[in-house]
Amino acid sequence: MENDQIQNFDKSQIKAVVIGGSAGSFQVITKILAEINPKFEPPIFMALHRLKHVRNGFIEALSIKSKKTIVEPDDKENIKRGLVYLAPANYHMNIELGNKISLSTEEMVNNSRPAIDITFDTASYAYKNKIIGIMLSGANKDGALGMKKLKDRGGFTIVQDPKECTIDTMTTAALNITKIDLILNTEGIIRFLNTL
Amino acid sequence: MVEDIEINDLRNLCQVISQRYDYDFSNYAMSSFKRRVLRIMELYKLETAFILTERVKNDSVFFKTFLNEITVNVTEMFRDPSMWRELRDKILPNLFSTHETIKIWHAGCSSGEEVYSMAILLKEMGWENKVKIWATDIDEGIIAKAKDSKYTIKNMVEVNEKNYIRYGGKFKLSDYYKESNGLAVMKTELISDVTFRLHDLVKSGVFNKFDMILCRNVLIYFNQQLQNEVFRMFHESLFNYSYFIIGSKETLIWSDIANKFITVNQEEKIFKKVKE
Numbered sequence: 001m002e003n004d005q006i007q008n009f010d011k012s013q014i015k016a017v018v019i020g021g022s023a024g025s026f027q028v029i030t031k032i033l034a035e036i037n038p039k040f041e042p043p044i045f046m047a048l049h050r051l052k053h054v055r056n057g058f059i060e061a062l063s064i065k066s067k068k069t070i071v072e073p074d075d076k077e078n079i080k081r082g083l084v085y086l087a088p089a090n091y092h093m094n095i096e097l098g099n100k101i102s103l104s105t106e107e108m109v110n111n112s113r114p115a116i117d118i119t120f121d122t123a124s125y126a127y128k129n130k131i132i133g134i135m136l137s138g139a140n141k142d143g144a145l146g147m148k149k150l151k152d153r154g155g156f157t158i159v160q161d162p163k164e165c166t167i168d169t170m171t172t173a174a175l176n177i178t179k180i181d182l183i184l185n186t187e188g189i190i191r192f193l194n195t196l
Numbered sequence: 197m198v199e200d201i202e203i204n205d206l207r208n209l210c211q212v213i214s215q216r217y218d219y220d221f222s223n224y225a226m227s228s229f230k231r232r233v234l235r236i237m238e239l240y241k242l243e244t245a246f247i248l249t250e251r252v253k254n255d256s257v258f259f260k261t262f263l264n265e266i267t268v269n270v271t272e273m274f275r276d277p278s279m280w281r282e283l284r285d286k287i288l289p290n291l292f293s294t295h296e297t298i299k300i301w302h303a304g305c306s307s308g309e310e311v312y313s314m315a316i317l318l319k320e321m322g323w324e325n326k327v328k329i330w331a332t333d334i335d336e337g338i339i340a341k342a343k344d345s346k347y348t349i350k351n352m353v354e355v356n357e358k359n360y361i362r363y364g365g366k367f368k369l370s371d372y373y374k375e376s377n378g379l380a381v382m383k384t385e386l387i388s389d390v391t392f393r394l395h396d397l398v399k400s401g402v403f404n405k406f407d408m409i410l411c412r413n414v415l416i417y418f419n420q421q422l423q424n425e426v427f428r429m430f431h432e433s434l435f436n437y438s439y440f441i442i443g444s445k446e447t448l449i450w451s452d453i454a455n456k457f458i459t460v461n462q463e464e465k466i467f468k469k470v471k472e
Contacts, residue, residue: 074447094227104228
């Protein structure tokens with residue numbers, strides 16, 4: 001099944017990747033960023049649950065082993081190829097049409113700000129079928145609905161193998177409500193991205 | 197469940213509102229504006245964009261509700277505590293070294309949490325008689341709420357109190373409110389001298405000159421073109437050598453007025469006007 005999916009899927013069309021994660025995802029993200037091809041072109045948007053009141057430190061921690069540059073975008077920042085965008089503390093990160101990021105301080109979604117649902121929803125609206133959504137370990141249902149919207153709009157969906165997840169609530173929630181194209185462990189996700 | 201709505205539906209809605217009520221939402225940031233509209237449709241069980249647009253057009257009472265829901269009124273006391281410390285320890289003392297009294301504008305004051313943060317800061321420093329505050333918002337309902345000054349205990353304890361402690365306030369935040377029926381009722385004498393005023397950043401324009409304007413996490417709901425226009429209005433509303441403060445992830449580097457300001461504190465997004 002894995003091979004069929006990959007064969008039917010036009011990798012050259014991919015213009016962006018969006019990743020969601022919560023409890024237990026930090027090590028996975030770190031490993032992905034350490035082992036991804038540094039020349040990986042599409043922008044990567046990351047909505048990760050984090051402490052609301054701690055503005056500094058997270059990006060530095062993620063950057064230690066990263067081969068890619070990670071930024072917390074300002075509002076209305078232009079999206080550049082090759083960069084990794086991390087949703088800032090206490091803001092939702094929206095991907096806009098016209099190649100821009102906007103931030104918002106609306107109500108928390110699923111008890112979260114940044115909310116994974118919001119980044120997945122807006123990113124898939126902007127990139128339609130040219131995006132890959134990846135859901136990692138986490139302890140609530142945030143992101144499941146966003147994954148569904150991404151799939152409905154023609155995007156490609158991957159979840160971290162629930163057996164490998166520290167906490168599998170988030171990946172299981174995504175699997176329950178939408179069709180997931182691939183279930184991969186961390187190594188598999190890295191291999192997949194590096195073949196794009 | 198409400199269906200997704202298209203950009204054309206939103207454009208149409210904006211046009212109807214503009215013709216009927218003289219508010220212009222056409223340059224609001226698309227993602228959040230769309231989400232606000234969908235939220236209203238869910239809340240009031242309006243199944244299509246057409247039904248919503250007709251309702252807005254024909255029901256001016258409903259439009260007030262719409263206005264209240266479309267604007268984002270999520271705010272905190274002492275949001276970004278380090279910014280408030282910077283105001284207390286550097287910016288305000290600096291202003292008072294050359295000014296007997298100063299004027300401050302909270303633009304987009306929402307339910308008043310930021311006004312209270314300022315009022316508490318000033319009171320604790322003994323500066324309350326040196327400052328005149330204006331607080332404005334586009335939404336009459338939310339201004340009434342700010343004046344009413346009742347907040348949920350949950351927010352007060354879980355968000356505001358924690359921010360206040362991180363800010364390093366002199367007392368306890370609970371010294372400034374009383375609990376009643378599950379609500380935190382603020383001591384409104386803190387804001388009795390504040391001038392609240394209805395003001396639409398898009399249309400109302402300059403109404404006074406200020407020594408400090410705070411407009412934090414408001415312009416993020418506008419697109420860049422509109423942000424640029426509002427930045428110009430703020431520039432015009434500031435005295436030379438006065439301060440402009442925006443949200444921690446906002447920027448004015450790309451705007452027309454960028455070269456008329458210097459950065460005082462990049463981390464806290466505090467700017468100083470240096471050119472007319």
